[in-house]
Amino acid sequence: MRNVEVNKDEKLLGAMGKSISLVPFSLKSLFRKGEVGDHENYLSQEMIECIDKVVKEKLSGSGLNLG
Numbered sequence: 001m002r003n004v005e006v007n008k009d010e011k012l013l014g015a016m017g018k019s020i021s022l023v024p025f026s027l028k029s030l031f032r033k034g035e036v037g038d039h040e041n042y043l044s045q046e047m048i049e050c051i052d053k054v055v056k057e058k059l060s061g062s063g064l065n066l067g
Contacts, residue, residue, distance in 0.1 A: 039048065055066065 043051070059066070
């Protein structure tokens, strides 16, 4: 997603030719390089278990296997 052209440019040319910011923060903060298991550096074990439970409930019967 970060390579999509619209996500590369943080500015938009306004009506008067002025460059205006699309968001009040850097778009780079929306994307990060994901690594398998990296969630353990950011989430507690309780949070991980809660997310796993919700995902299993919501995807049950969908045929999608994240296992």
